[in-house]
Amino acid sequence: MIASSFPGHAAWVLGAVLLGLVGAALPVQAQKFGRIEETNTNTAYFYYAQPGEATVQIYVWGAANAGIYEIPDSTSMARLLTMTGGIARGEREEDQKRARITVRHYRPEESRQEPLLEARAQEILRGDVEAPRLREDDIVVVETVQPDQFTWRDALSIVTTGASLVLLGLRIFRFSD
Structure with a gap:
């Protein structure tokens, strides 16, 4: 009775079943995301770009949070x-001096020994240092x-060591008498 009231219904059901069977036979692939599939x-691996x-x-x-x-x-x-979180590691805790964060920027295709940039992170963030534009395969080393x-x-520790040496000296002189 339902099939007769909807003549296209049977064809639709048959089409959905066939599509399901064909779809099940195709290999499933994950969405390609950046170039992560090339990275073994x-x-x-961090991806910070719009599609x-x-x-x-x-x-x-x-x-910093090391990675690609x-x-x-x-x-x-x-x-x-800022993305790497390397700056946060230099924050002061109570009764501590600020850590010195040095950033070195290497471009392997140009020079493996000398960095293109070597500066304190604070100088880079303030804009005091002109950092070169980042290119493919550049290496950034963040040292804290x-x-x-x-x-x-x-x-x-110094006081107790000094006191121990004084007591040792007194004992040595006392035994020598």
Whole structure:
């Protein structure tokens, strides 16, 4: 009764079943996302571009979230540093000096030894240093050096070592008498 009231219904059902059978026979592929399918590594891969936007792959090493970053080709060094989280590692905690964050930008095709840029991260973020435009396969090394601090524990260690040496000296002189 239902089939007679809807004459095209049977054809539609038959078409859906056939499409399902044909679709089931086709191999399933994941959506291609950036150039990640070319990357055979266990390194972190970060993709920060809009679909269809021209991108470059940059290698970030060091104190930041190291990995391969696929970013728009117009991305500035300051923006890349912000994406990697390398700047946050230099924040001060209570009673600590600010860490010194150095950024080195290498372009392997031009020079493997000398960086194109070597500057403090703060200088780059303030715009005091003109960073070269990022290109495909550039390497950015973010190095954080935490300055040594003299704390009360260091002072206590020096005082106890000095006291131990004085007591040792008194004992030696006492035994020699």
